[in-house]
Structures are given as structure tokens and as C-alpha cells.
Amino acid sequence: MRQYELVERVRAYDPAADEDRLNRAYVYALKAHGSQTRDNGDPYFSHPVEVAGILTELKLDSASICTALLHDVVEDTAGTLAEIERLFGGEIARLVDGVTKLNRIELQSEHTKAAENFRKLVLAMSEDIRVLLVKLADRLHNMRTLHFIKSDERRRRIARETMDIYAPLAERIGLQRFKDELDDLAFGELNTEARSSILQRMQFLQERGGYLTERIIDRLSRDLMADGLETWVSGRIKTPYSVWRKMQKRNVGFEQLADIMAFRVVVKDVGDCYRALGVLHSRYPTVPGRFKDYISTPKPNGYRSLHTGLIGPEQQRIEVQIRTREMHEYAEFGVAAHWKYKQSGSEGGDGAYHVEGRKFRWIRELLDILEHASNPEEFLEHTKLEMYQDQVFCFTPKGDLIALPRGATPVDFAYAVHSEVGHACVGARVNGRMVPLRTSLQNGDQVDIVTSKAQHPSPDWENFVVTGKAKAAIRRYVRQEQRDQFAALGKEMLERQFRSEGYELTEKGLVGVLKKLKQDSVADLQVAVGQGNLTAREVLVAVYPAAKEAKPGKIVPLVRARRGKRKDGALPLKGLIPGMAVHFAACCHPLPGDRVVGIVTTGKGVTVHTIDCDTLAQFQDQPERWIDLSWSSNAGEEPFTGRLHVVVANEPGSLGALTTVIGKHEANISNLKITNRSLDFFEILIDLEVEDLKHLTHVIAALRATPAISSVERARS
Incomplete structure (x- = not known):
């Protein structure tokens, strides 16, 4: 892309853009990179120009475009941040610094280097989300040219990092187009055969169906307009990676996966969204379990839309997404769309529901994890947990919405509310009922956390919590x-x-x-x-x-x-x-x-x-x-574990008698294992929570007096 073409692109959507600064950034970066070349032999400067071009598609401000042109200067040339600040100002220098890798720091390993780079990126994007937008555009262009890299190992490492970190980040800020393309390009490198196979099958379906997509669009448009709705309907085939993920998630073959076509219905306002949904549901059979209302309950990244599955025109199983123009723009451009609202000072319309652009809740949670993590690798591990998986939406007793990964527990919920609530959590009521802390939460659950000032996190919690924030806080404590x-x-x-x-x-x-x-x-x-x-x-x-x-x-x-x-x-x-x-030996309890x-x-x-x-x-x-x-004088205040070896008659009611006696003597069974079973007897190892040796001795005496129990001894393993 030539200099004047880039400037014209920016001026087309931002007439007030600083044209002089754009020209100076273009020329400075061109001279700085000089004769450097990329893996495919092209001049290196072609890369920052392409990154800038990608950002013009998002209609970003001129400072972001200048940052894209300059983002590799400090890393790959003799240029310095001080020089960039002198020539282009503090704002652009700060953005460039946020994107620049830590290539001049000696780090222990490639993995540590990647983790440290990501840690710096999180700190920078917490101050200005444009850092992340430039970084994602940079990664997208690198992925588009990944096939030119000769080293198989390097290509796979970059693809894995893209799928693990950058695609989820793109999804988090609503850049679904970036997310889909990054995932698909990485999938093509990591699982080439699977992607080729799916592409061939999809091509065969399209050829066999002829103009099927166009016919479905035409039919849906006529149905909606017949009801007086102003609509714009479009359709697309899902990406190979998206299809492959559905096949893996549902454990089905390609032939059984019918909803590979997605259609978008864009209407005038929120009321028309629900009217359009009613029209389609009244004319076509719905697919059970496929309706999602992201308008009343938006996704954590601000995405809003109605999703429904239908047996649509020509008996095709399709997915339909219904949204307003503002929702569609956000779905396409994510936080970049919000950036435009912010630039123009608009606070009305559908833009009003977005959170403030410079500080997202999930970025604050990443910063919280960063504070708790002991090293870069641990931060990277917890961050992956924080960004992955499908979401479940739960509510506090006051009706506040908390979004969590699928499989999250009440402890995850408590830490999502606040770290201090997590630390003090002793129990939880889900929909009014007390449940174990390791219970998996479901969509729509109302969760009430019971706390105590005397409580502290248990090391065992780390084994069942799923959010990075909870794991990091527990591990730190x-x-x-x-x-x-x-x-x-x-x-x-x-x-x-x-x-x-x-x-x-x-x-x-x-x-x-x-x-x-x-x-x-x-x-x-x-x-x-x-x-x-x-x-x-x-x-x-x-x-x-x-x-x-x-x-x-x-x-x-x-x-x-x-x-x-x-x-x-x-x-x-x-x-x-x-x-x-100080801990107790498991051999003698x-x-x-x-x-x-x-x-x-x-x-x-x-x-x-x-x-x-x-x-x-x-x-x-x-x-x-x-x-x-x-033992100290207060040693018996907390429960201790004693282990018993019990021989019980193999007859109805024996285990009931055993547990009844233990319960009557105020001991608690924490673990029970049948070690041997014969025609006449069970041999059982039981771990009991008791106050002290005297308490255990009373339990043993009571068990020995029970007819169904043959013998009881304190176990030594």
C-alpha cells in the first residue's frame, strides 16, 4: 500500500486525522527498516503497512495507525522510544512501547519469554486498549504469512500461541472476525489434514446445493417483510475450525452436523428483534435448546444478539442471529466500534450499554491475577484459564450478573465477586439450597455466598476451581x-x-x-x-x-x-x-x-x-x-483424621449400622474404601474426623459393641 493510499483510507472515515503525522510515520518507518526483508523475501516494511491497513478496516484513529507503522521500529531497528517520543509525541511512544516485545531482556526459556511478553502486553492494554488492537492486527498479518516460515517447529509454536492467547483475546474485545480468522489459520497449521478434509466436504455441499444460501436469504427476507419489518438478511458458511469444534464438542461426524450455515437478520431497533424472532418461530420449527438471548443478557465482551436454531426454508437446519445495526457493528468491530463512539463523544443509542473503553472488567481481573502470580509462567497459565471456555451466567441475591466459565463452582463465584469474599467463603446457597463448594454452577443459578471472618482458603480448593482469578488468589494465600x-x-x-x-x-x-x-x-x-x-x-x-x-x-x-x-x-x-x-504423616494418622x-x-x-x-x-x-x-492445649479444637480397619458382616443393614454408630458419637466419615469383600464379610478402611485419641477410642468401643461389626482396629499403613 502506497503512502497516499493509506492516508486517504484514514481520511475517508476520519477527515480530522493528522495527515502530516501519518506521512512522517510512514517515511520514518520506511527508512528505519531500510533493506530488511521478511521470510518470503518481501521488504520488511510491507508488514507494518499491512498491519496499518488492517486497522483502517476497523476505522481506528490516526494515533493507532501511526503505532502500527512504528510498532517494530524499536525491536528490529536502531530507532529508540526516546526518538519516537520526540518525533511523534508521548501518546504514540507509549502505544509503541506497549506493543514492543521484550527482546533485549535475557530470559530463561522461549516459554518464559512468551509469558513475560504477554505480561507486559496486559499491563499496557490495561492503560489503553488500542495496544491490544494493534497487537492483534500484527498477529493477524503474521498468521496470514505464516506459511513462508521454513521451520516447522517455529510455525507450530506461533500457531499454538495464537490459538491459546490471541484468538481468545480477540473474542474478549468482540473482534469476532479476527478471532475466526486467527483460529482458522492456526488450525490449518496445527491440524492440516482435518482442515483440508472439512474444506473439501463444505465445497461439495456448496456445489451440490447450488444457490441454496441465496434462496434461503430470499425466503427469510420475504417472510419478514410480509410482516412489515425493515430487514437486511445475509448468510455465510461457518469456518472449518468452527465446524471442527462443533464436531468435537458434540462428538458427531460431519454428515450429522447440519447447522453449518449461519444467517444474520439486521433490523431497526430492539423491539423489531423480538418481532422478527416471533415471525420466524411462527413459520418454521425450532431446534430445541438452540435459543439464546444475548440482548437481555449480553456476553462479557458486550456482544448482543438473539440466536435461534430453525428447520428453515427447504428443510435446511440453520442458525439465525437477529440484531440491530448498532449491535451488528459491535459484533463486527468489537471494542473498535466503541472506540468510535468514544471518539465522537456519543453516549446514546446502543453504544450506551458498552463498558468504558479503557478499563474492562476482564482486564482488571487479569491485572489481579498478575499481582497474585509468582512468575510469568504461572500468570500465563492462569490467564489461559480466565479467557477460555463457554460461559455460564449466574446472579447474586441482588440480581447482579456474574459471567463464569462452564464448570465453575461457588468458590469461583465468590472470587469473581471479590477476593475477600472468596477468602472468607464457608458455604453457598444455590437457588435457596445449601450445596457443596465443589458443585458446578448452571446457567441462571442464583448464588448466595456464606462467609465467616474465621475462614481462610483451603489448599484443596485449587483442585476444583476453574477460573484463573480463583486459582491465583488461592495459590497466593x-x-x-x-x-x-x-x-x-x-x-x-x-x-x-x-x-x-x-x-x-x-x-x-x-x-x-x-x-x-x-x-x-x-x-x-x-x-x-x-x-x-x-x-x-x-x-x-x-x-x-x-x-x-x-x-x-x-x-x-x-x-x-x-x-x-x-x-x-x-x-x-x-x-x-x-x-x-507442619503436617501429619499419612502412615500413622x-x-x-x-x-x-x-x-x-x-x-x-x-x-x-x-x-x-x-x-x-x-x-x-x-x-x-x-x-x-x-500437643498444645487447644490441639483438639480442629478435627483430626484417624484411620480404622473395620470388618463388617456382609448382610443387609450392616453399613447402615456402622455409619449410625459413627454419627451418634459425633465423628464424621471423610473417606471410606472397601479393601476386600467375601461371601461373609467386608473389610473397610475408614477415615474419621475426630477431636482427639480419646474421641476415637470411644468410637472404636461403640463399634466393637455393635453386633454387625466383627472387629475394629486402628489402621497403620
């Missing part, structure tokens, strides 16, 4: 909680070690050895000790080198360790959260009342075992890993 507990444990271990050898533990002393022990702060040092990455004695020797000459303690035989009395310096167990700094001992495990902190656990034999020759533990 767990990391911080884990770190706090490791730090508290490490501090106590250090105090005990220093005290037992007659030395004083001071913060000044610890600060003095941080560099030697390769730690950044005293808190990091305490965490390292709590995790088992450093021993308390190593720290003692670093602070007081004379302690190295002290004679090591005598190794206590295992039998004597089991029978010996508890020492006064026993470490109390406080704030136990399974899976964190210690309970308050059991005599216990701790084993320091590298990277995991302290594992608590009963004093007679067989596993302890493995650590007999490692006394430095043993920690003397005792």
Missing part, C-alpha cells in the same frame, strides 16, 4: 500462609537449638550470617530452617563458630526414643494446616493424645508421626532430623 508457618517453625527451632547449647539467639547475629548462608533476610533464613533446607545447627555454627567444636549428641536408639519421657523443651504444635509447614515426634523433611517442613510408627525406623541413624513434639 497458601504460599503466604505456608511461608508464615515455615518462618514461625524455623524461629522456634533456632531458639531451641541455641538455648540447648547455651548460646543467645539475636537478630543482629542472624543478620551477620545472611550472606554466608545465602539468604536475603532473617525471615528467609527462618523459612529455610522451617523447610529443612538449612538445619538449626548450621545456623548456630555460622553465628558462633566455636559451637562447631562441641561434641555431637549421643545417638539415642529407636526403642529408647519411643519409650523415653518427653522433654521439657518439646515444640508445641500450633495452627496446623494440612499440606503446609497421629491424633491429640498420641505421643508424637517430628521428622524434618527437606522442602516440606516437619512431618508429625506417632512415636511407635514403623516409618521412623528409616530415620534411626539421622538424629539431627528428629524434633521432640507435644
Whole structure:
């Protein structure tokens, strides 16, 4: 595209465009890229010009067009951001910086580089959505010329990144045309055979049907005009990727997929949308389950339309989308259409329902994830979760709409409302009924979250939540909680070690050895000790080198360790959260009342075992890993897990008797597994939530007194 052609394109829809700045940007980029060429041998400058041309189709402002012309200057030439700011102003420099990749930063891997680039893009587009529009146009042109790249691996990597990140982003801002083309181009690279097969079948159908699409359009137009409606009807065949996704989702072959044709009916106003729907439903049979009203409940990206499935003219199964002209423009141009409303200052008409262009809710949620993620890869993983999947629409008790991915749970809903609501969630009522927190929500559910100030996120939640925001918030909380507990444990271990050898533990002393022990702060040092990455004695020797000459303690035989009395310096167990700094061994399931001992495990902190656990034999020759533990006075306030091995008669009512006895004694079955079944007996392993050893003993005694139960023993695995 020549310089004057690009300028004329922009002036055709924006007569007030800065023509001089457009010309200067064109010439500057042309000179900067000089003799550079692309993979197909064309001058490199052809790429930014094509990107600018794509943006003129969206009728973007001149600043966006200049950014498209300049977007690769900083990355691929000697040009700098400072020079761009001097020549073209701060606005364009900021936009160019947002699009520019982090090519000058040494990163660990290609995956990390991509994640870091995307992280920067999210930060930039949160300030100005035009950054994303330029980036998507850039990616679209790169995908159109992808076949010129010789490396198969590089082509597939770019295609996968496009399908995973950029196509969903295009959908999120309503650029359905971009989304469809990006998906289809990536699909052609990642699954060439499937796309070719579908294209051949679609071509065969079109040839066999002749002018079928035109005939259906004509019939629908006449039907609607006969009812006095002003309409414009168009039709199209769906993209190969769209057809393939439907085949995968419904698990059907191409022959069984009838609705590969989509027709759009554009009418004057919202009232006519519903009138047109009534006309079509009265004349043609509807396909059950295919009606969607996105006018009363818009999609999260602002898309509005009525969708319905019909057995239409000539007995063809078709999809019909009914919308106003403003809705159609938004469906075609997405946020770019809203940008025009913003530029012109219009707030009326159908443009009024759009959210403010510079700050979308979903971008704010991505920023929230960015804040919580510990590294770029984790951010990329959570972002993919946030952008994917079909939506379900749920409501708060006040009627506010919350859009979530399909399969979302009440915990996802709670975090969508606010992070603090998610953290404090203890239960949920769905349509007035209490449900488990892992329940999948359905379209139209009303969700009421029950909260408690004493609640905190459970590490188990991460196993069933599906939104990136929820996963990121839970993971961050767990990391911080884990770190706090490791730090508290490490501090106590250090105090005990220093005290037992007659030395004083001071913060000044610890600060003095941080560099030697390769730690950044005293808190990091305490965490390292709590995790088992450093021993308390190593720290003692670093602070007081004379302690190295002290004679090591005598190794206590295992039998004597089991029978010996508890020492006064026993470490109390406080704030136990399974899976964190201090956790219970699954081999012996210690309970308050059991005599216990701790084993320091590298990277995991302290594992608590009963004093007679067989596993302890493995650590007999490692006394430095043993920690003397005792139960604190409030140890029984939280439920603990005890495991029983039960033999039950194989007869009607036996399991009922078993569960009744357990329930009457206020214990709770958290897991039950039948390990063996014979003609006469069941052997069952049961995990019970109990207060302490005394509570478990009462349950065992009651079970042994039950006629249907043959034997009960505490399980040791």
C-alpha cells in the first residue's frame, strides 16, 4: 500500500486525522527498516503497512495507525522510544512501547519469554486498549504469512500461541472476525489434514446445493417483510475450525452436523428483534435448546444478539442471529466500534450499554491475577484459564450478573465477586439450597455466598476451581500462609537449638550470617530452617563458630526414643494446616493424645508421626532430623483424621449400622474404601474426623459393641 493510499483510507472515515503525522510515520518507518526483508523475501516494511491497513478496516484513529507503522521500529531497528517520543509525541511512544516485545531482556526459556511478553502486553492494554488492537492486527498479518516460515517447529509454536492467547483475546474485545480468522489459520497449521478434509466436504455441499444460501436469504427476507419489518438478511458458511469444534464438542461426524450455515437478520431497533424472532418461530420449527438471548443478557465482551436454531426454508437446519445495526457493528468491530463512539463523544443509542473503553472488567481481573502470580509462567497459565471456555451466567441475591466459565463452582463465584469474599467463603446457597463448594454452577443459578471472618482458603480448593482469578488468589494465600508457618517453625527451632547449647539467639547475629548462608533476610533464613533446607545447627555454627567444636549428641536408639519421657523443651504444635509447614504423616494418622515426634523433611517442613510408627525406623541413624513434639492445649479444637480397619458382616443393614454408630458419637466419615469383600464379610478402611485419641477410642468401643461389626482396629499403613 502506497503512502497516499493509506492516508486517504484514514481520511475517508476520519477527515480530522493528522495527515502530516501519518506521512512522517510512514517515511520514518520506511527508512528505519531500510533493506530488511521478511521470510518470503518481501521488504520488511510491507508488514507494518499491512498491519496499518488492517486497522483502517476497523476505522481506528490516526494515533493507532501511526503505532502500527512504528510498532517494530524499536525491536528490529536502531530507532529508540526516546526518538519516537520526540518525533511523534508521548501518546504514540507509549502505544509503541506497549506493543514492543521484550527482546533485549535475557530470559530463561522461549516459554518464559512468551509469558513475560504477554505480561507486559496486559499491563499496557490495561492503560489503553488500542495496544491490544494493534497487537492483534500484527498477529493477524503474521498468521496470514505464516506459511513462508521454513521451520516447522517455529510455525507450530506461533500457531499454538495464537490459538491459546490471541484468538481468545480477540473474542474478549468482540473482534469476532479476527478471532475466526486467527483460529482458522492456526488450525490449518496445527491440524492440516482435518482442515483440508472439512474444506473439501463444505465445497461439495456448496456445489451440490447450488444457490441454496441465496434462496434461503430470499425466503427469510420475504417472510419478514410480509410482516412489515425493515430487514437486511445475509448468510455465510461457518469456518472449518468452527465446524471442527462443533464436531468435537458434540462428538458427531460431519454428515450429522447440519447447522453449518449461519444467517444474520439486521433490523431497526430492539423491539423489531423480538418481532422478527416471533415471525420466524411462527413459520418454521425450532431446534430445541438452540435459543439464546444475548440482548437481555449480553456476553462479557458486550456482544448482543438473539440466536435461534430453525428447520428453515427447504428443510435446511440453520442458525439465525437477529440484531440491530448498532449491535451488528459491535459484533463486527468489537471494542473498535466503541472506540468510535468514544471518539465522537456519543453516549446514546446502543453504544450506551458498552463498558468504558479503557478499563474492562476482564482486564482488571487479569491485572489481579498478575499481582497474585509468582512468575510469568504461572500468570500465563492462569490467564489461559480466565479467557477460555463457554460461559455460564449466574446472579447474586441482588440480581447482579456474574459471567463464569462452564464448570465453575461457588468458590469461583465468590472470587469473581471479590477476593475477600472468596477468602472468607464457608458455604453457598444455590437457588435457596445449601450445596457443596465443589458443585458446578448452571446457567441462571442464583448464588448466595456464606462467609465467616474465621475462614481462610483451603489448599484443596485449587483442585476444583476453574477460573484463573480463583486459582491465583488461592495459590497466593497458601504460599503466604505456608511461608508464615515455615518462618514461625524455623524461629522456634533456632531458639531451641541455641538455648540447648547455651548460646543467645539475636537478630543482629542472624543478620551477620545472611550472606554466608545465602539468604536475603532473617525471615528467609527462618523459612529455610522451617523447610529443612538449612538445619538449626548450621545456623548456630555460622553465628558462633566455636559451637562447631562441641561434641555431637549421643545417638539415642529407636526403642529408647519411643519409650523415653518427653522433654521439657518439646515444640508445641500450633495452627496446623494440612499440606503446609507442619503436617501429619499419612502412615500413622497421629491424633491429640498420641505421643508424637517430628521428622524434618527437606522442602516440606516437619512431618508429625506417632512415636511407635514403623516409618521412623528409616530415620534411626539421622538424629539431627528428629524434633521432640507435644500437643498444645487447644490441639483438639480442629478435627483430626484417624484411620480404622473395620470388618463388617456382609448382610443387609450392616453399613447402615456402622455409619449410625459413627454419627451418634459425633465423628464424621471423610473417606471410606472397601479393601476386600467375601461371601461373609467386608473389610473397610475408614477415615474419621475426630477431636482427639480419646474421641476415637470411644468410637472404636461403640463399634466393637455393635453386633454387625466383627472387629475394629486402628489402621497403620
